[in-house]
Amino acid sequence: MKLESIVQNLEQKLRNKLPGPVAHQKMMPSVPNHLRFRTEAKTEAMEGSVLILLYADCGKIYLPLMRRPVYDGAHSGQISFPGGKMEKSDNDLVDTALREAYEEVGIKKEDVKILGTLSTIYIAASNFNVLPVVAYADARPSFLINQYEVEEIIETELLHLLDAVNIKYKEMIIGEYTLQSPYYDVQGHVVWGATAMMISEFLTILADAIVPD
Numbered sequence: 064m065k066l067e068s069i070v071q072n073l074e075q076k077l078r079n080k081l082p083g084p085v086a087h088q089k090m091m092p093s094v095p096n097h098l099r100f101r102t103e104a105k106t107e108a109m110e111g112s113v114l115i116l117l118y119a120d121c122g123k124i125y126l127p128l129m130r131r132p133v134y135d136g137a138h139s140g141q142i143s144f145p146g147g148k149m150e151k152s153d154n155d156l157v158d159t160a161l162r163e164a165y166e167e168v169g170i171k172k173e174d175v176k177i178l179g180t181l182s183t184i185y186i187a188a189s190n191f192n193v194l195p196v197v198a199y200a201d202a203r204p205s206f207l208i209n210q211y212e213v214e215e216i217i218e219t220e221l222l223h224l225l226d227a228v229n230i231k232y233k234e235m236i237i238g239e240y241t242l243q244s245p246y247y248d249v250q251g252h253v254v255w256g257a258t259a260m261m262i263s264e265f266l267t268i269l270a271d272a273i274v275p276d
Contacts, residue, residue, distance in 0.1 A: 064222070064273060066119040070178060070199050072272035077179025077197060086264035087184065092235070092244035092256065104183040104192040111191045112156040113146025114164040115265055116175065117199040117221070124221040127206070128254065129168060130214045142217065142254045144261070145170065146193070156180075160196040168216055169207025174200050181264050186257045188237075195261045219249050224262060225270075 117126055133140045145164040153159045157177060164170040181195040206216050223229055224247060233253070235242045246255035247262060254262070 064124060066117060066124050066199060069269070069272050070117070070176075073197070073269060074178045076268050076272045077181075081182045082264055082267045083182035086267040087182075087260040089267075090230075090245050090247075090255070090259035090263040092242040105185050105190075108185060108190050108192045110149045110156065110159075110194075111147055112149065112160040112163075112194040112196055113144035113261070114160040114170070114175075115144055115181075115195050115197045115261070116164070116170060116204070117197075118201075118203050120203040120218075125203070125218045126221060126224075127168060127170075127204070128217040128219050128249065128252075128258070130217060130252065131212065132214045140214075141256070141258075142249070142252050143258050144195070148191070156194045157196050160194075167209050167212050168204075169209075170200075170204045174202075174204060176200070181261060181268075184257055184260060193257065193261075195265070197265065217250060217252060221269075223249065224266060 115126055117124055119125075127145065128142050129145060130142050131140060145167045146160050147163040147167075149156055149159040150162070153162060157180070161170075161172045161175060164175075165172060175198045178197045178199060181197060183192050183194045185192055208216060229248045230245055231248050232243065232245050235244050235255070244255050245259065246253045247259055248254075
């Protein structure tokens with residue numbers, strides 16, 4: 064599988080109707096009565112975006128995830144894509160994703176080519192509507208970690224995410240809820256929640272865009 068052979072098809076697929084909640088549900092946590100969380104965008108929520116960036120290195124395709132530091136907040140220590148809150152200086156949410164990716168992990172805007180966006184997903188824990196922006200780079204970025212916002216970059220091989228053996232399940236206690244949650248096991252890291260749901264939608268679209276070598 065080569066990056067050049069999928070980006071053109073992926074760009075086209077992203078223009079079509081997106082799988083959205085159907086793909087999200089595959090990786091959505093549930094409480095014991097099997098109720099699932101609603102993820103549709105809410106008009107009163109804050110706006111933000113994240114960057115899903117594909118790049119090739121040594122014949123393999125990767126995308127960068129990052130582990131946030133432990134802090135007193137909703138997403139302490141969790142694995143996410145680079146991204147954050149839309150600022151007044153941003154022209155749109157694509158600008159937000161690119162600015163945040165540069166500020167957090169040093170990905171330069173001029174090295175990135177935008178392919179499209181996924182479905183907006185609502186994150187109740189922080190009251191954000193988040194738009195995943197899909198892009199690629201011709202070469203591995205020269206990462207530079209903002210140590211205040213990022214503990215670690217996790218360069219994740221695409222084939223690893225596509226392998227169903229790396230989808231696992233565990234019980235999590237979040238506030239008053241005991242959740243049964245699917246997650247991606249990435250280098251021993253638990254990638255769950257909104258990030259896992261974004262990955263699920265991305266992989267659903269990607270599956271139709273992959274051209275056999």
